[in-house]
Amino acid sequence: MDIEELLKQNDLKVTPQRKAILAVLQNTNSFLSAQDLFQRVIAILPGTNFSTIYRNLDVMLAKGLLCRVPSDNGADLYELRREEGHHHHAVCKTCGASIPVDYCPMESLIQELDRKGFLPTEHCFEVYGLCARCRKGKGKQ
Amino acid sequence: MDIEELLKQNDLKVTPQRKAILAVLQNTNSFLSAQDLFQRVIAILPGTNFSTIYRNLDVMLAKGLLCRVPSDNGADLYELRREEGHHHHAVCKTCGASIPVDYCPMESLIQELDRKGFLPTEHCFEVYGLCARCRKGKGKQ
DNA sequence: CTAATTGCAAATTGTTTGCAGTTTA
DNA sequence: TAAACTGCAAACAATTTGCAATTAG
Numbered sequence: 001m002d003i004e005e006l007l008k009q010n011d012l013k014v015t016p017q018r019k020a021i022l023a024v025l026q027n028t029n030s031f032l033s034a035q036d037l038f039q040r041v042i043a044i045l046p047g048t049n050f051s052t053i054y055r056n057l058d059v060m061l062a063k064g065l066l067c068r069v070p071s072d073n074g075a076d077l078y079e080l081r082r083e084e085g086h087h088h089h090a091v092c093k094t095c096g097a098s099i100p101v102d103y104c105p106m107e108s109l110i111q112e113l114d115r116k117g118f119l120p121t122e123h124c125f126e127v128y129g130l131c132a133r134c135r136k137g138k139g140k141q
Numbered sequence: 142m143d144i145e146e147l148l149k150q151n152d153l154k155v156t157p158q159r160k161a162i163l164a165v166l167q168n169t170n171s172f173l174s175a176q177d178l179f180q181r182v183i184a185i186l187p188g189t190n191f192s193t194i195y196r197n198l199d200v201m202l203a204k205g206l207l208c209r210v211p212s213d214n215g216a217d218l219y220e221l222r223r224e225e226g227h228h229h230h231a232v233c234k235t236c237g238a239s240i241p242v243d244y245c246p247m248e249s250l251i252q253e254l255d256r257k258g259f260l261p262t263e264h265c266f267e268v269y270g271l272c273a274r275c276r277k278g279k280g281k282q
Numbered sequence: 283c284t285a286a287t288t289g290c291a292a293a294t295t296g297t298t299t300g301c302a303g304t305t306t307a
Numbered sequence: 308t309a310a311a312c313t314g315c316a317a318a319c320a321a322t323t324t325g326c327a328a329t330t331a332g
Contacts (some may be wrong), residue, residue: 070211117273132258
């Protein structure tokens, strides 16, 4: 999807900063921290301010353009929401490797939640543990 | 389980601070933020320092005594891990109500992860949305 | 007695905010 | 031109750290 289209469809004004943010997110297929995103954005558009990053992450989240997941260390991670390919991750606590998981718990939960009248709008599901390499003691990847 | 026993079994020295922390956690059946925990601990053991809370949350997490889940606002939440009664929550974004969910995605995932050689040690699963009351526009509980 | 643990105060880190100037529609 | 958006600098809140004194085993 075209970036400008995406912004317009969501009632967001097209600014260079937003185009840069979305360009970075579109070219990344893993999660990014706000810091990582910021670094990549200023490579494209020098001078962009960190608070602009945060403000836009917030509005894009509110519009449902992004997913946010909490990470093991303080910083939250962000990713562009794509229709196809919604997935979760298993994150290795030793080397940080992120293994995609083709299973989403929401499908199994819709009914239970519906029975309780709860309408889910966001979810996070993260698994932490040891990846195959680290289990074998091969240490950092 | 007796608190002192629990500490000894995990190679942790029995200190008044740790006993207070575990006492609070045992008497609470929802998640607590570090702040909430701190408030309740100093009610039992005045003078306890905030850094002691954080340090002990860390060691208890490392020993697997606790679960930690990220929350919608910055602060992480903690709960005593109990054999029975492991559960997750659906959190209302409007009123903050926390609805227990008797479903854990891990069970459905063990095989997929195992196939990939991944050994899960922790997980978080949180659902956000609108609770029944707020859906009906009754506002804050 | 020794290593673990604590309190304290200061530092760090991730994130948010007020405001004045700029840009988009 | 009005509302939305940005940069800047300062404020915040959650968490972490160094260090000296205390305490559990």
